[in-house]
Amino acid sequence: MQFNISDITRVLPHSYPFLLVDRVVECDPGKSIKAIKNVTFNEPFFIGHFPGHPIMPGVLIIESLAQASAICVLGKENQSTMKNKLVYFMSIENAKFRKPVTPGDTLILQAKIRNARLSACKFECVACVGEEKVAEATILAMLQNT
Numbered sequence: 001m002q003f004n005i006s007d008i009t010r011v012l013p014h015s016y017p018f019l020l021v022d023r024v025v026e027c028d029p030g031k032s033i034k035a036i037k038n039v040t041f042n043e044p045f046f047i048g049h050f051p052g053h054p055i056m057p058g059v060l061i062i063e064s065l066a067q068a069s070a071i072c073v074l075g076k077e078n079q080s081t082m083k084n085k086l087v088y089f090m091s092i093e094n095a096k097f098r099k100p101v102t103p104g105d106t107l108i109l110q111a112k113i114r115n116a117r118l119s120a121c122k123f124e125c126v127a128c129v130g131e132e133k134v135a136e137a138t139i140l141a142m143l144q145n146t
Helices: 005-011 058-074
Strands: 023-028 032-038 085-097 106-117 120-129 132-145
Touching: 005 023, 005 058, 023 058, 032 058, 058 085, 058 106, 058 120, 058 132, 106 132
Parallel strands: none
Antiparallel strands: 023 032, 032 106, 085 132, 106 120, 120 132
8 A cells, every 4th residue: 555645644643844754655554664755955954953964853763753653553544533543652662873864865664563452552663765774763652532
C-alpha cells in the first residue's frame, strides 16, 4: 500500500511546517512501513540549526519516524474510524544518531511494529540516507480516540 501527500494529510493531524513525511512507498498496515522525507534547504529549522552548516535536528528525525509509525497504525483503520484517532508518543528508547542529515538528503523512514497490546504499540525504527543508517530508535506510542 502506498500513500501520497493527500492520503498522508487525511491520516495525520500535522500540517506545515510540522508534517515530516512526504510519501509512503510501502505499508503493510499494522505491521511495517517505509516512507520518505525529502529534506530541503527551505525547511524552517535550518534558519537556526545551524547557520552556515545546516543539519536536521535529531529530534525532528525521531518525529519523522514517529509520524511514519502513526501512519502504519492508522493506515489499517477504515476512513471513518481513523478520523477519530490520534497516536501519541509514550516513550523513546535507545535513540542513536549516526550521521548528520543535511539539505538535499532523502530520509528513508522505516518502522516495524514489535509489540501491540490494547492501544499501545512498540516500533523498531530506522532512518537512512541511501543505504547508510543515520538514526534509530524504539518508539512506544498509544492510539487514542479524540
